[in-house]
Amino acid sequence: MDDRSFAAAQDFLLSAKTFWSTTMYQALRDKHAAAKKTASGDAGEPVAAIAHALEDTTQYQFYSWLERHLQRMKYVGRYGLVPYHHERRDELLATFDQSIDADNAVQIDGSLTLPAYYTGVDIHQHPGGVWSDDVAGMIYERGARTTTPLVGVAEKDVHERFTDLALGERTPAKILDMGCGFGKSTQPFVRRLPDSSVDAVDLSAPCLRLAAYGTRESQASNVRFRQMNACNTDYDDGTFDLVTSTMVLHELPPKTIEELLGEAFRVLSPGGRMVHLDFYCLPDAFRRFVHYGHARRNNEPYMQPLAELDLSALVASKGFVDVEIKPFQESDHIDLNANDAWRFPWTVIAATKPSEAAQ
Numbered sequence: 001m002d003d004r005s006f007a008a009a010q011d012f013l014l015s016a017k018t019f020w021s022t023t024m025y026q027a028l029r030d031k032h033a034a035a036k037k038t039a040s041g042d043a044g045e046p047v048a049a050i051a052h053a054l055e056d057t058t059q060y061q062f063y064s065w066l067e068r069h070l071q072r073m074k075y076v077g078r079y080g081l082v083p084y085h086h087e088r089r090d091e092l093l094a095t096f097d098q099s100i101d102a103d104n105a106v107q108i109d110g111s112l113t114l115p116a117y118y119t120g121v122d123i124h125q126h127p128g129g130v131w132s133d134d135v136a137g138m139i140y141e142r143g144a145r146t147t148t149p150l151v152g153v154a155e156k157d158v159h160e161r162f163t164d165l166a167l168g169e170r171t172p173a174k175i176l177d178m179g180c181g182f183g184k185s186t187q188p189f190v191r192r193l194p195d196s197s198v199d200a201v202d203l204s205a206p207c208l209r210l211a212a213y214g215t216r217e218s219q220a221s222n223v224r225f226r227q228m229n230a231c232n233t234d235y236d237d238g239t240f241d242l243v244t245s246t247m248v249l250h251e252l253p254p255k256t257i258e259e260l261l262g263e264a265f266r267v268l269s270p271g272g273r274m275v276h277l278d279f280y281c282l283p284d285a286f287r288r289f290v291h292y293g294h295a296r297r298n299n300e301p302y303m304q305p306l307a308e309l310d311l312s313a314l315v316a317s318k319g320f321v322d323v324e325i326k327p328f329q330e331s332d333h334i335d336l337n338a339n340d341a342w343r344f345p346w347t348v349i350a351a352t353k354p355s356e357a358a359q
């Protein structure tokens with residue numbers, strides 16, 4: 001397939017996703033409002049009651065079909081990301097591997113056992129997940145550009161906004177990005193704090209290679225990408241002043257989230273701050289219903305369990321103080337109170353490791 005046809009098909013899918021996330025979302029929202037009016041009494045709108053009222057409607061069927069299959073078409077089929085990258089595999093890997101090997105910019109651990117929760121799911125419908133194929137990092141990177149409709153290209157993106165928030169007025173000397181993927185969450189810290197050192201860990205070798213390649217292109221020397229389980233790292237206690245993650249927690253089962261929080265606590269220095277960005281605060285039962293459906297249709301089996309966790313209590317149980325869990329505005333164009341389009345329930349989860357005196 002030629003580049004132009006591939007790009008046109010992916011652009012088409014993004015436009016279709018925008019139709020789904022606006023027009024079809026609004027139709028579903030209105031159908032729910034109408035069903036609510038005719039329902040006898042308000043039973044507190046549990047998610048199951050909303051499902052019962054909506055699941056057989058044309059609006060819900062069409063909405064769900066688009067949600068599942070536009071994402072599927074992004075990856076597979078004639079113009080999918082997977083065949084596109086497989087056709088160019090040798091060419092793509094040739095440039096990339098040589099540069100990475102040349103400057104040892106990434107540490108791959110060939111003996112690392114990937115956890116079963118990770119290998120058992122084709123996460124967000126990515127065939128083989130983000131780890132099993134040499135070009136999986138590139139597929140993930142290209143796919144991420146069309147994941148979230150509505151966000152304008154010229155605007156400060158979600159990772160830049162998150163970095164603003166995570167840093168605030170602070171200049172942490174040592175930062176750990178847990179589950180860095182292809183480095184998009186790491187890069188803003190690396191760029192903004194050239195005198196700090198940033199470590200970024202992930203389970204996926206192809207993602208880490210791509211992350212290291214991108215950083216090498218920008219000639220940054222204050223970052224290391226390392227293949228490691230974020231729940232069980234080799235760092236000494238108290239190594240970091242800031243520990244972050246973006247879009248990682250919802251990909252972990254509850255027990256693993258607990259382990260990751262415990263590890264964040266261990267590797268933070270006293271007084272250090274942990275800041276995560278994920279999908280958690282759901283303002284009402286309708287959006288909870290929509291979010292749980294998204295989890296099922298997009299192959300995200302741990303999204304609902306995260307949304308049902310008492311995260312505040314879990315974070316506090318690890319020893320953290322100043323626990324803050326609040327909605328995150330991912331774009332200037334988003335009104336957090338409006339319900340006019342599908343959006344992820346972006347949430348910041350932050351907490352502090354008590355200083356030595358308080359421990």
Ligand SMILES: C[S@@+](CC[C@H](N)C(=O)[O-])C[C@H]1O[C@@H](n2cnc3c(N)ncnc32)[C@H](O)[C@@H]1O
Pocket residue numbers: 118130178179180181182183184185201202203204207228229230231245246247248251252
């Ligand atoms: C949705 S991606 C987010 C990547 C990146 N933080 C970003 O915002 O672009 C989730 C990442 O978490 C990684 N991951 C999942 N479980 C992990 C674990 N236990 N340790 C380290 N990384 C993990 C996956 O390989 C994947 O790259």
